[in-house]
Amino acid sequence: MSAAYAVSDCWTMTRRELAHWARQPVQVLVGLVFPVMMLLMFGYLVGGGRAVDGPYVDYLVPGMLTLTMVFGLEGTMTAVTRDLRKGVVDRFRAMPMTDGAVLVGRAAADMLQSAVGLLLLTGVGHAIGWRAHGGPGAFLGALGLLLLLRFAMLWIGIFLALVAGRPELVQAVQILVWPVGFLSNAFASPDAMPGWLGTAVEWNPMSATATAVRALLGNPGGEPGHLGAALLWPLLLLAIFFPLAVRRFARLGT
């Protein structure tokens, strides 16, 4: 019985997020279009002149896919912060619902939105000349790695919102994800950067995912050796932040 309740509670909370989308189609659309605009900007305006063997768009698209996953953190954090401040979470917590259903709803909605975003971005990428060469299995594998990274970002976002869910902090994170995003190999190869910067970029978990995705898709800059790192980094982040976020939520009242 309680397992059935758990499923039903999680579904109710997911439906709530979907109902929010239906209420704010423009906001959802902007969220989806923003990475597409970034892709077009970097592809046409900034692109070229970068030491990449092969067409720049083939290097850029996997980078943009990865960046979109990382930037998702900020969306998660905004949503959780808003819920906490609106007091609706208080009502959820005073009801006999399944522990964690609130977080499951958030997670399901964010992952779904990210998956849609990925498909849209690959579609636009294809339209501007990007090609994947690895076959369907490798393509799905790449999507899996990207969503794994997003899943890790999701729990970091929930944790940050629970620890200090103030609008000022959300703004700070909105700004800080940019240097983190750019201190990766999303747009340019670390080989073309000064030594210390290149090292920082190589160690950015985002770079591992981008490199592995490039390898799976047969795009320039890919190194199959990075597959392990692309799995381990997000799993490590999850191992830290998932329990922290869950515990923090359970202890909201202390």
Add this chain to the structure above:
Amino acid sequence: MTEDAILVEGARKRFGEKNALDGLDLRVARGTVHGLLGPNGAGKTTTVRILATLLRHDDGLVRVAGHDVRTEARRVRRRIGLLGQYAALDEELDGRQNLEMFGRLHHLGARGATARAGALLERFGLADTGRTPVKRYSGGMRRRLDLAASLVTDPDVLFLDEPTTGLDPRGRGEVWDSVRSLVGGGTTVLLTTQYLEEADRLADRISVVDRGRVVADGTPDALKTRAGADRIDVVVRDAARLDEAAAVLPFPAAGTDVDRDRRRISVPVHDRMASLAATVRALEEAGIEAEDVALRRPTLDEVFLRLTGERTAEVAA
């Protein structure tokens, strides 16, 4: 079961250096309305949040509907409804969506939740709000929806934290009517309020809270009696003679209040009829014209100020 609906013994809660609850005791019998009365920062919301399992107390015994809030939180949650001090609604969704969602989370089933939402919208006059999201509701509509949301399951124990703050007199009357009809159905209500009139009208018993503890409790009538004697109010026609009038009255000056704006002198008295006659005589002899001389019981306002004020003085001393 004969256990009280709410039982609190020596509850403590600290926020950093601040003792929000400092050994609070509270007992509420089933099917009664209990008023929690106190000034800003007294600890009313903290008490309600602990009772509703939203906040953990540091020390003391807290039981609701026969269950310990700390160890049996889920059982408590099945039996309670909560109307917090601030709205706890999904602002993006409309009223029906909110109530259906809460109904599902209370495990009424899809059909049960829909039926319940419809009935509650009807009952609280929100049936024609359609698809309007809550963020575009007026304050009164929001409060009514919030109250409806706290009644999704016919709770055994209902917590209302300042339910009518910010409502106009009509909205206030509506909330009062709802509370009365609920109690008729056997629900126990704990109500916090800053309106003494509200506590006086709705509550069977009142606890006056100050600085995290109960400083007085009893029925509204008992509290009024406790706060002191009956009073005689004299309204003087000529404001210039107010002090003169206060001086000629045959009562000790200590308990006398002089309200200059209303040209009114108020004194506590013991022997009702003799005091009244003596007052009229004293005014006549001094040639002071009175507009009104009235014998009355103290209001809850006076009780409240007296109880919380006394304690403040005690602490300052």
